[in-house]
Amino acid sequence: xxxxxxxxxxxxxxxxxxxxxxxxxxxxxxxxxxxxxxxxxxxxxxxxxxxxxxxxxxxxxxxxxxxxxxxxxxxxxxxxxxxxxxxxxxxxxxxxxxxxxxxxxxxxxxxxxxxxxxxxxxxxxxxxxxxxxxxxxxxxxxxxxxxxxxxxxxxxxxxxxxxxxxxxxxxxxxxxxxxxxxxxxxxxxxxxxxxxxxxxxxxxxxxxxxxxxxxxxxxxxxxxxxxxxxxxxxxxxxxxxxxxxxxxxxxxxxxxxxxxxxxxxxxxxxxxxxxxxxxxxxxxxxxxxxxxx
Numbered sequence: 001x002x003x004x005x006x007x008x009x010x011x012x013x014x015x016x017x018x019x020x021x022x023x024x025x026x027x028x029x030x031x032x033x034x035x036x037x038x039x040x041x042x043x044x045x046x047x048x049x050x051x052x053x054x055x056x057x058x059x060x061x062x063x064x065x066x067x068x069x070x071x072x073x074x075x076x077x078x079x080x081x082x083x084x085x086x087x088x089x090x091x092x093x094x095x096x097x098x099x100x101x102x103x104x105x106x107x108x109x110x111x112x113x114x115x116x117x118x119x120x121x122x123x124x125x126x127x128x129x130x131x132x133x134x135x136x137x138x139x140x141x142x143x144x145x146x147x148x149x150x151x152x153x154x155x156x157x158x159x160x161x162x163x164x165x166x167x168x169x170x171x172x173x174x175x176x177x178x179x180x181x182x183x184x185x186x187x188x189x190x191x192x193x194x195x196x197x198x199x200x201x202x203x204x205x206x207x208x209x210x211x212x213x214x215x216x217x218x219x220x221x222x223x224x225x226x227x228x229x230x231x232x233x234x235x236x237x238x239x240x241x242x243x244x245x246x247x248x249x250x251x252x253x254x255x256x257x258x259x260x261x262x263x264x265x266x267x268x269x270x271x272x273x274x275x276x277x278x279x280x281x282x283x284x285x286x287x288x289x290x291x292x293x
Contacts, residue, residue, distance in 0.1 A: 004058060004088070005033045007196045013058065017084045021197055025078055026129030028195040029057045030153070035194050040064035042151045042187055042207055043123050050118045052111065052147075054102045054126030054136070057081070059088035065125060066092040073114045075100045102126075102136055108145040121148035121210075130155045130199070134174055137162075141181040141210070150182065150208040159186045159204035166273050173232040176274060177225065180215050182208035216278040224281040231269025231277070239272070239280075240265035248284060257283060 004010040010031045014020060021027040030036060039061060045051065045068035056062040056074040058081070065072045066089070073096045076085070082097065089095050096114045098105075111122060124140055124147055133154050140150065154162075157170075163184040164170035178184055187205045192198035218224040230246035231239060240258065243249035249257060258265045261283045263276060272280075 010196045032194040045069045050122040052124045121146040124150040127153040156202040156204040159206040219285040227281045
């Protein structure tokens, strides 16, 4: 097993395999051993745990996870890294490397194939490429495989948005969507010089504890997210105008709708918490049902 714990060592390792970080894949490899260990510790792993790692890169974090967990299934889109990973992960019998695109992998099927005897929830970790962070997190949270905890390295701005509370400028549809499925916590900041090559922005590690059930109960989950997206798509508008613009509420029903839900139609989307979004979505659902009957 080889550990590249400095920019020079990492550069030399990549060069030996004729590799360079690919901008198109958003590759920024974490080399600081102290930070690697902190990320692995944040997952609260035991030898009974199954880990799904998104993007093992050069394997530094993968090795740290393998020392703590029962098994690590690592999904890597860049096949050119596999010869290097076989060197850096040599001797770690509990690691399964899988070639695949995290944006399209069927995680339930993948884990059934790679860890057929495992029946508990898994923990998901990764240094996520910034350009796919939000959709990938939502895909992982929304897919029906059992997961208990997610720990990700993301752009600091995205971490702040994920954990934001109503009322702030960071609060938006991503905040609501993630908090619907999980309880987020921003753990620590990571400077650009901890990576090779350094990114242009600061990063942060965020931990998401998956809820046993969504934070709010709604009649129609799709409609709930339609209301949320409308509120933030037109965030400069009042909630009345945002729902109207999105085609969710017609003018002749507005007065009755807001009277029923007890919400001021002049408020803006960033002021609403999950319970109020659920209240509006359920009221719209019931309004549609009455119209259809």
